Amino acid sequence: MIRTFAINAENIADVVERVRHHRPRVHCLMNTVVQKFTADGITAVDAIPSMTSSMEEIASFVAKANALTINLGTLDAERRKVIMHAVQVANGEKKPWIVDPVHCDYSPSRLAFAQQLLALSPTIIRGNAAEMELFEETVNSLRIQTGPQDHLSIGKRSVRVSNGHPWMAKVTGTGCLSGGVIAAFMAVEPDPLLAASAALCVTGIAAQLAATYANGPGTFEPAFLDALSAISRQDIITHARIEHDEG
Amino acid sequence: MIRTFAINAENIADVVERVRHHRPRVHCLMNTVVQKFTADGITAVDAIPSMTSSMEEIASFVAKANALTINLGTLDAERRKVIMHAVQVANGEKKPWIVDPVHCDYSPSRLAFAQQLLALSPTIIRGNAAEMELFEETVNSLRIQTGPQDHLSIGKRSVRVSNGHPWMAKVTGTGCLSGGVIAAFMAVEPDPLLAASAALCVTGIAAQLAATYANGPGTFEPAFLDALSAISRQDIITHARIEHDEG
Amino acid sequence: MIRTFAINAENIADVVERVRHHRPRVHCLMNTVVQKFTADGITAVDAIPSMTSSMEEIASFVAKANALTINLGTLDAERRKVIMHAVQVANGEKKPWIVDPVHCDYSPSRLAFAQQLLALSPTIIRGNAAEMELFEETVNSLRIQTGPQDHLSIGKRSVRVSNGHPWMAKVTGTGCLSGGVIAAFMAVEPDPLLAASAALCVTGIAAQLAATYANGPGTFEPAFLDALSAISRQDIITHARIEHDEG
Numbered sequence: 001m002i003r004t005f006a007i008n009a010e011n012i013a014d015v016v017e018r019v020r021h022h023r024p025r026v027h028c029l030m031n032t033v034v035q036k037f038t039a040d041g042i043t044a045v046d047a048i049p050s051m052t053s054s055m056e057e058i059a060s061f062v063a064k065a066n067a068l069t070i071n072l073g074t075l076d077a078e079r080r081k082v083i084m085h086a087v088q089v090a091n092g093e094k095k096p097w098i099v100d101p102v103h104c105d106y107s108p109s110r111l112a113f114a115q116q117l118l119a120l121s122p123t124i125i126r127g128n129a130a131e132m133e134l135f136e137e138t139v140n141s142l143r144i145q146t147g148p149q150d151h152l153s154i155g156k157r158s159v160r161v162s163n164g165h166p167w168m169a170k171v172t173g174t175g176c177l178s179g180g181v182i183a184a185f186m187a188v189e190p191d192p193l194l195a196a197s198a199a200l201c202v203t204g205i206a207a208q209l210a211a212t213y214a215n216g217p218g219t220f221e222p223a224f225l226d227a228l229s230a231i232s233r234q235d236i237i238t239h240a241r242i243e244h245d246e247g
Numbered sequence: 248m249i250r251t252f253a254i255n256a257e258n259i260a261d262v263v264e265r266v267r268h269h270r271p272r273v274h275c276l277m278n279t280v281v282q283k284f285t286a287d288g289i290t291a292v293d294a295i296p297s298m299t300s301s302m303e304e305i306a307s308f309v310a311k312a313n314a315l316t317i318n319l320g321t322l323d324a325e326r327r328k329v330i331m332h333a334v335q336v337a338n339g340e341k342k343p344w345i346v347d348p349v350h351c352d353y354s355p356s357r358l359a360f361a362q363q364l365l366a367l368s369p370t371i372i373r374g375n376a377a378e379m380e381l382f383e384e385t386v387n388s389l390r391i392q393t394g395p396q397d398h399l400s401i402g403k404r405s406v407r408v409s410n411g412h413p414w415m416a417k418v419t420g421t422g423c424l425s426g427g428v429i430a431a432f433m434a435v436e437p438d439p440l441l442a443a444s445a446a447l448c449v450t451g452i453a454a455q456l457a458a459t460y461a462n463g464p465g466t467f468e469p470a471f472l473d474a475l476s477a478i479s480r481q482d483i484i485t486h487a488r489i490e491h492d493e494g
Numbered sequence: 495m496i497r498t499f500a501i502n503a504e505n506i507a508d509v510v511e512r513v514r515h516h517r518p519r520v521h522c523l524m525n526t527v528v529q530k531f532t533a534d535g536i537t538a539v540d541a542i543p544s545m546t547s548s549m550e551e552i553a554s555f556v557a558k559a560n561a562l563t564i565n566l567g568t569l570d571a572e573r574r575k576v577i578m579h580a581v582q583v584a585n586g587e588k589k590p591w592i593v594d595p596v597h598c599d600y601s602p603s604r605l606a607f608a609q610q611l612l613a614l615s616p617t618i619i620r621g622n623a624a625e626m627e628l629f630e631e632t633v634n635s636l637r638i639q640t641g642p643q644d645h646l647s648i649g650k651r652s653v654r655v656s657n658g659h660p661w662m663a664k665v666t667g668t669g670c671l672s673g674g675v676i677a678a679f680m681a682v683e684p685d686p687l688l689a690a691s692a693a694l695c696v697t698g699i700a701a702q703l704a705a706t707y708a709n710g711p712g713t714f715e716p717a718f719l720d721a722l723s724a725i726s727r728q729d730i731i732t733h734a735r736i737e738h739d740e741g
Contacts, residue, residue, distance in 0.1 A: 465719025
């Protein structure tokens with residue numbers, strides 16, 4: 001049984017510091033659209049990304065990683081095989097993993113595959129409202145419904161994170177990037193609710209700070225990476241908007 | 248018979264407003280190099296991009312989309328099958344599509360494939376001078392020859408667009424991105440000549456405005472996305488350089 | 495036998511000018527993560543990148559190219575076949591090529607493939623310390639070990655390049671990009687030691703200059719591309735840190 005700590009700004013800042021100290025490895029099975037942006041985001045929090053999706057190599061890379069993030073964008077038959085193999089390795093070695101069933105509401109075959117993955121007990125499943133409503137209540141997995149507010153719940157525990165900026169929705173891949181940051185945080189924090197709340201709070205605060213340096217969604221993107229890499233305990237304490245969610 | 252409107256700044260600004268109001272979905276079969284940049288450009292004009300190129304999923308995604316853009320960069324055997332299937336769905340549902348036979352002058356097999364696509368009557372084919380001279384006169388497709396000036400022609404109608412900035416040629420994928428914006432504009436404007444003229448004029452003006460905020464091609468890229476998302480009716484009226492082309 | 499020139503700032507600036515004058519074509523077999531960033535870097539030095547990795551097309555593209563860069567990131571079975579075919583074409587036409595066995599220390603199958611490539615006498619092999627120690631002394635290939643200082647050696651000749659900035663390690667793909675720039679420089683300079691020293695010196699100086707315009711790794715990336723495209727003979731003479739390496 002994991003000892004759980006309160007979800008508050010101080011504990012979130014502690015998780016950020018542990019990532020910077022331990023530099024965990026995060027393997028990403030990421031859609032090809034946002035691989036670099038996600039890798040840059042993982043690097044910005046001082047974790048170490050890897051990205052290969054080759055069947056011959058995936059086991060070696062997952063075995064070296066401390067956490068795994070799986071994104072179902074640009075999904076094809078070969079990729080499904082690789083994802084399944086990666087999940088077997090991660091479950092076998094008790095490594096945390098998160099799945100983002102992006103656009104599974106567009107494609108029945110993608111939804112069916114997402115449901116197969118959910119049966120393998122990911123540590124976390126995260127999606128938007130349209131995606132998450134397609135999945136029944138989960139027993140072992142933390143559910144995250146992202147949006148202007150992010151709702152996180154597992155069993156009777158739930159949290160609402162209200163940090164962020166509208167320009168995040170104008171930059172392709174900010175959600176995919178935050179999935180990578182969640183994985184990095186899970187690698188150093190055993191409570192997935194604290195790890196994920198921390199990752200969403202920190203990326204949201206970085207976006208708020210970045211917006212003051214940007215003229216639009218284009219210049220917001222590099223400013224966001226600057227802010228994410230520089231975020232301080234004081235920034236978190238000043239700006240965190242975390243509440244225990246009444247659901 | 249499509250009722251055609253004059254190609255002028257006011258009508259171009261109307262198309263931009265219709266895209267912002269209707270937020271059409273654009274599916275992209277895009278080379279892997281520039282998927283994110285293209286998605287960010289489509290998002291900047293308030294349309295909604297999708298990018299999957301999986302055989303199992305392409306029909307679902309094209310069916311959900313309002314227009315399709317096909318780019319022949321990084322082409323392989325699987326991708327050819329997916330593109331053909333996507334075109335069948337688009338033609339079957341009378342959805343507009345544009346093909347960019349990028350670098351078909353480098354590769355006989357890519358040229359042969361581009362010619363197969365042209366026989367399926369794309370709404371628009373666009374390429375540079377070296378690419379376009381490889382294609383005979385088309386009956387049903389708008390032809391766009393891009394360069395310092397863009398030449399658009401279909402039947403007896405033709406237009407020249409002279410907006411743009413030299414730094415566009417120093418940023419990989421600005422042409423691919425403009426193909427995505429053309430698709431977004433075709434989704435709300437039935438006359439392909441007006442839709443394409445509007446897209447090329449607006450991306451060109453955004454580049455001109457962005458250059459004043461940039462120090463080189465690197466900082467030009469985010470400034471271009473800022474300008475594209477913020478472009479106003481007044482910007483278009485002030486800067487549009489559109490002429491009826493004497494060929 | 496290649497006539498070799500001294501490795502110094504003046505000769506490095508001459509190589510940069512030759513690339514800008516001749517605009518060589520560089521074909522990249524690049525991991526999907528950093529294709530655009532690498533293409534933008536090659537374009538910034540006024541060379542012309544291409545990126546396809548399709549079996550049907552690779553021979554045509556390599557035949558059109560003046561140099562080839564091969565990066566083993568995101569490696570799969572199809573990609574291995576394509577790489578082998580590309581190398582045969584390059585060797586058959588005596589075109590210079592560089593291989594970057596990125597992360598071969600993570601994956602036995604990737605290491606075995608890298609060793610097969612090394613047996614085909616690449617003009618250059620480059621990697622970090624962990625990667626390079628896995629390869630025995632090479633006879634025909636220039637070895638580059640990258641890090642805070644870059645060590646280059648072939649036969650009895652060796653050079654140390656000390657330019658660069660710590661933010662390069664915070665931006666995914668700066669090493670991959672420099673592999674593309676090395677290929678561009680090899681296309682105009684027959685001595686691989688001068689070509690590679692020049693490329694690493696110039697990218698390192700661009701990073702140093704860019705850092706003064708950036709607030710963090712996010713804004714460093716576009717500023718780096720600006721600096722790389724604008725770098726002058728005087729910048730090189732003022733900032734080059736090249737020494738003959740005592741090993």
